[in-house]
Amino acid sequence: MKNYCKFIFFLIPTLVFGTEFTFDLPDNDEECFHELITTTNITCVFEFQVVSGGQLDVDVIIEGPNQRHIYKELRKEYDTFKFNVTHPGEHVICFSNQFSTFTHKSIFMSFVAGDENPLFKGSEEHDTVMTFMEATSDEMHDTLSDIILGQTHYRLQEAHGRRFAEELNERVLWWSMSQTILIIAISLSQVLILRNFFSEPKPIRPREPRYGYLR
The missing domain is CATH 2.60.120.380 (Jelly Rolls)
Known part of the structure; x- marks a missing residue:
């Protein structure tokens, strides 16, 4: 599609x-x-x-x-x-x-x-010497263009770093939850095992003998 x-x-x-x-x-x-x-x-x-x-x-x-x-x-x-x-x-x-x-x-x-x-009209048609104001404006224009380009790349790097941090945070969260569940399960199993060790055994009732009738 x-x-x-x-x-x-x-x-x-x-x-x-x-x-x-x-x-x-x-x-x-x-x-x-x-x-x-x-x-x-x-x-x-x-x-x-x-x-x-x-x-x-x-x-x-x-x-x-x-x-x-x-x-x-x-x-x-x-x-x-x-x-x-x-x-x-x-x-x-x-x-x-x-x-x-x-x-x-x-x-x-x-x-x-x-x-x-070009920043100034007519500057590409003939070679002229730019004034101080024109040269300063042209330099500022080039600098601002480089700043815009740099900001774009920094935003991309920030988005890439944010993605990596969010994925790492999610993995740490799930790992912590799994470790917590495992610790709780081991603790409960140990309590049940120790409880069986200290519990009193039930008395065994003797079986009554069965007598048959001789004919």
Whole structure:
């Protein structure tokens, strides 16, 4: 069974498209996302990471307009892939969890197509010396972009650490409960055994003889 989530974007040479989100992938299922790119010679950056679920692995395939595989990885936890668009058309990104029969996955995906627009209009048309204000603004813009990217990765690491802590807490809880039940069972059995040692035995009544009659 396939679930298709379709995102269509028309890209022009001076436009950059970027999206990132986290979605749930059920067990024994597949999720596909469609990107319609109408221009060539642009760079696309694809990144994903399995946040939680099972062994933190998923199958990922990127197909071009001619149904050719641009990227294919099996049982992968995370990866970053950069490619150039040579044929315009619909690109399909599929995540498969069909090898898992009972564990669903939470997956983070990021896709960026095209180069980032310049901060100041007209700066790409001719070489000019930027003023102090423009240079400072451009530097602040680059710094804030790096901060946003770092925050995204820190959130992923936090989600991964939270998952590990919750699973460890659940295992410790069940282990503690099993140990408690075992201790109670051993204590009750010891009490019953000691009680049998100190209990008075019941007196044995002699059997009365049976006399027959002779004829």
